[in-house]
Amino acid sequence: MDTSEARALFSAEPSPFTLRELPEVTVVELAGELDPVVADRVSGLLTAAVDRGLPVVVDCGAVRFGSSTILGAFYTAHTRAVKKGTRFVLVTDKRVLLRPLAALGLLDAMVVVPDLPAALRELELWDLATQLPDGDR
Template structure:
C-alpha cells in the first residue's frame, strides 16, 4: 500500500511517498524521497518520518536524492535517535553522494545504519530482528 504525501502549495523539486512492508518485528515503513531535499522539503519529510516512526522500523529510501541540506541531515539524525529511544530502527538506503559525503564528513555514517538500497536495508532489519551477526562491511569511501 502506497500513500503519497500531499504536496505543499509551491513548485516541488523533491518527491515523497510511503509504503509498508511486513517485517519480522512488525511493519517496516519505507519512506521514498528523491530530488532536492532542502528546507522546502523539510516539513513534509519530517511529517512523513514522524508519522511512520510510530508504527515500527523505518527505511528511508534516498537513492534518488540529488541534494541534501544540513537541515535534512539534522532531521535524519533526530529521527534516528527518537526511533531508537522507542525501540525501533531507521535504516538509510542510499548511494547518493549528496547524502553519503556529508554524513561521512560529520561522522554520522558511524551512528546511522546506511545501506546501498532498500533490499539491503530490509535484509539488515531482518538480520537484526533475528539477532544474526552483521557481515563485515567494506567502506568504499576509504
C-alpha cells in the same frame, strides 16, 4: 502527526515523497532536492513513519541534493526510533548524501546501506527482500 495525516498531507499535491506501510516495516521513499523548503514535510513524514513502531527504511535512491537540515531530520528520526525501541535504516549510495553524512560523523551513528535489499537484509526481513520487483533488487 499520525500516518493518515501524513498520507493526506503528501497526497494533497504531487510529491516526490512516498510512505509505504508494510506489515513488517515502513518504507519512506524520498526523491529530488531535499532542501530547507521541504524539510518540515520530510520531518513530519519521518516522524509518522517512526511512530508506527515498526522498523523504518528511508530510501534516498532518487535524491539529488540533501541539505544539512535534512541530514538533521534523518538523525532526529533515527534518535526517535532508538528511543521507541525500533530500527532506522537510511538507503543511499549517493555521494551528495554520503559525504556530508561522513563529515558530520553520522555514518557511524546510523545504519546506512547502499540499496533497498541491503536494508531489508539488515532488518532480517529476508522474505521481503526476495519479493522486491526486479527494478528494486
